[in-house]
Amino acid sequence: MDLSAAKWRKSSRSSGNGGACVEVAGNLGGLVGVRDSKDPTGPALVFPAASWRVFVAEVSSRS
16 A cells, blocks of 8 residues: 555554654545654554544553
């Protein structure tokens, strides 16, 4: 999948010291991209938006 038009944003839970950072792109027409901010040209995972919402809701309920 071509992610060159993805608009990546860093997770609000990411640390400011360059540590464990996740970036998410939600402008992919019903899909959500996820990547490691330390490796922006590396691999990215792509999920259906509905599945991503379920994942985020579940993780949020445990924190």
